Amino acid sequence: MSRYWSKLVEGLSPYVPGEQPKIDNLVKLNTNENPYGPSPKVIEAIQNELGDQLRLYPDPVSLSLRQTIANYYDIQLEQVFVGNGSDEVLAHLFNALLKHDKPILFPDISYSFYPVYCKLYGIEFKAVPLADDFSLNVNDYIQDNGGIIFPNPNAPTGQLLALKEIESLLQQNTDSVVVIDEAYIDFGGESAVKLIDKYPNLLVTQTLSKSRSLAGLRVGIGMGHIDLIEALVRVKDSFNSYPMDRLASVGAIAAFQDKDYFNETCNKVIQERDRLSGALTELGFEVQPSAANFVFARHEKLDAAELAQSLREQKVIVRHFKQARIEQYLRITIGTPEQNNCLLEALSAIVKSKN
Numbered sequence: 504m505s506r507y508w509s510k511l512v513e514g515l516s517p518y519v520p521g522e523q524p525k526i527d528n529l530v531k532l533n534t535n536e537n538p539y540g541p542s543p544k545v546i547e548a549i550q551n552e553l554g555d556q557l558r559l560y561p562d563p564v565s566l567s568l569r570q571t572i573a574n575y576y577d578i579q580l581e582q583v584f585v586g587n588g589s590d591e592v593l594a595h596l597f598n599a600l601l602k603h604d605k606p607i608l609f610p611d612i613s614y615s616f617y618p619v620y621c622k623l624y625g626i627e628f629k630a631v632p633l634a635d636d637f638s639l640n641v642n643d644y645i646q647d648n649g650g651i652i653f654p655n656p657n658a659p660t661g662q663l664l665a666l667k668e669i670e671s672l673l674q675q676n677t678d679s680v681v682v683i684d685e686a687y688i689d690f691g692g693e694s695a696v697k698l699i700d701k702y703p704n705l706l707v708t709q710t711l712s713k714s715r716s717l718a719g720l721r722v723g724i725g726m727g728h729i730d731l732i733e734a735l736v737r738v739k740d741s742f743n744s745y746p747m748d749r750l751a752s753v754g755a756i757a758a759f760q761d762k763d764y765f766n767e768t769c770n771k772v773i774q775e776r777d778r779l780s781g782a783l784t785e786l787g788f789e790v791q792p793s794a795a796n797f798v799f800a801r802h803e804k805l806d807a808a809e810l811a812q813s814l815r816e817q818k819v820i821v822r823h824f825k826q827a828r829i830e831q832y833l834r835i836t837i838g839t840p841e842q843n844n845c846l847l848e849a850l851s852a853i854v855k856s857k858n
């Protein structure tokens with residue numbers, strides 16, 4: 504603390520991202536990055552953009568990128584917002600669309616950035632408990648609220664909610680914005696984007712960090728009714744006129760254009776998710792069904808924090824949350840077959856040594 508700090512800063516409790524350790528030969532399965540690199544066409548596009556034009560500001564409205572995304576989803580340009588990672592899109596939408604008198608609702612087990620934004624912007628929230636099996640019942644959200652947000656599939660559980668459930672929620676909740684955070688939708692879910700024409704209070708966010716292997720480029724998307732997008736643009740233009748730099752824009756465009764590479768890498772991750780889930784089950788884990796690029800699992804006998812520590816000693820890092828209800832779970836990002844084998848070998852040795 505410092506006497507120079509504002510009251511706001513004194514009260515903040517920032518989000519703690521998964522670590523990015525500088526250790527050689529690390530098997531890094533802790534932050535849901537894609538184990539495959541970005542499309543070679545993304546690299547080429549970025550290389551082509553490296554030149555004299557970097558002295559010029561980028562397009563403040565990111566027209567080409569937004570048009571590319573609009574074409575991809577068959578929606579209007581005016582229904583697309585882009586930001587510096589979906590975290591930035593989320594920050595803006597908390598400020599622009601979720602800050603009202605009533606508390607907003609999100610699951611008790613969910614993306615832990617949501618309560619951080621609430622604190623930053625002074626938004627009241629109510630955590631709605633997931634069922635014992637971590638399933639989300641949309642009827643629990645039919646109550647007075649200033650807005651609703653949850654990831655689909657949920658994080659860190661990986662559980663997917665069917666689109667008809669989301670539609671049922673939208674039919675019953677018409678007085679506030681419903682945000683579906685689709686950070687992991689490409690690994691087996693159906694996007695709610697197709698509902699935005701029908702429900703003016705639906706905002707869908709996505710990221711290029713997971714399924715498009717571009718966590719390092721920082722590109723996020725918001726899609727919804729033009730009035731919702733206009734609200735985001737107002738906040739964005741009061742904050743940073745140029746959140747999308749030239750490299751991020753051309754890279755993101757190329758990522759959307761290379762559908763073959765996208766499909767191929769997503770399918771590889773999905774295949775490995777199935778294999779890893781099976782192998783973990785054989786090692787004594789109870790594995791949650793996942794539609795994401797990670798699995799959420801707990802061992803029948805071994806303590807999760809100790810497991811994470813033992814794995815770490817073998818240069819395999821996974822994510823462990825010290826949070827009620829899930830402290831015995833590990834969230835494990837799906838790696839390449841080789842990385843997953845390293846994890847399985849390490850786990851198998853740990854399980855044997857403790858028996």
Ligand SMILES: *Cc1c(COP(=O)(O)O)cnc(C)c1O
Nearest residue numbers: 588589590614654686710712723
């Ligand atoms: C990874 C993640 C994000 C943030 O993605 P960025 O675009 O990298 O900021 C948002 N929501 C959820 C649920 C995530 O897991």
